[in-house]
Amino acid sequence: MIKANHTFWGGLFFRYYTAIRLRRHFRFIRFEGDVKDNGLPILMIANHFSWWDGFIQLYTNERFFKRRFFVMMLEQQLKKHPILTYAGAFSIRKNARNVVESLDYALQVLTSNQQLLLLFPQGEIKSLYTSDIRFERGLEYLLRKRMNEIQLVFNVNLIDYFSDNKPGLTVYLKEFPLRDITSLERIEDEFNLFAAACKLKQRE
Numbered sequence: 001m002i003k004a005n006h007t008f009w010g011g012l013f014f015r016y017y018t019a020i021r022l023r024r025h026f027r028f029i030r031f032e033g034d035v036k037d038n039g040l041p042i043l044m045i046a047n048h049f050s051w052w053d054g055f056i057q058l059y060t061n062e063r064f065f066k067r068r069f070f071v072m073m074l075e076q077q078l079k080k081h082p083i084l085t086y087a088g089a090f091s092i093r094k095n096a097r098n099v100v101e102s103l104d105y106a107l108q109v110l111t112s113n114q115q116l117l118l119l120f121p122q123g124e125i126k127s128l129y130t131s132d133i134r135f136e137r138g139l140e141y142l143l144r145k146r147m148n149e150i151q152l153v154f155n156v157n158l159i160d161y162f163s164d165n166k167p168g169l170t171v172y173l174k175e176f177p178l179r180d181i182t183s184l185e186r187i188e189d190e191f192n193l194f195a196a197a198c199k200l201k202q203r204e
Contacts, residue, residue, distance in 0.1 A: 002091040010086025027166040033173035046155035048120035067116035140184035
């Protein structure tokens with residue numbers, strides 16, 4: 001697997017690069033939701049609909065949590081863009097024998113309250129209009145094997161153009177209490193309910 005390669009200058013570059021690129025591409029960036037930093041390691045799960053994913057959550061992390069940022073990427077994609085390791089990207093190969101190595105690396109990330117791990121649990125880019133997101137089993141592995149308390153944050157990102165040539169971005173956030181978790185299916189259902197509520201609010 002390919003591991004994240006955090007450096008001071010790499011982190012500084014991506015913080016500024018992300019802020020500049022997002023502000024140029026989006027007409028506005030608006031945040032919805034009341035998520036507080038509980039001082040725990042953070043696991044953020046998000047919808048995956050565009051090239052901008054990852055940068056949006058990196059920007060969100062800088063805005064709300066200011067943690068060392070990690071994101072799991074498919075290995076073939078990370079090999080094409082190895083510079084992203086400096087932004088906290090590390091690799092996973094689906095259906096490979098070493099998939100557990102990547103998941104155990106993610107578990108290690110979640111042992112520090114100074115760190116945030118971003119997962120796209122559907123495993124690949126899906127249309128923004130997908131109404132029923134199906135989760136891969138890797139998330140279940142992390143929740144079952146974790147040895148410490150973590151903060152789970154749902155993130156749904158939606159865009160609208162209306163009459164402008166640049167889209168507006170709304171970042172929806174919600175904390176989900178892990179004490180009530182009984183299965184991966186429960187988290188999947190709750191995330192889909194949250195996504196549906198975000199889309200409804202977006203239409204208002």
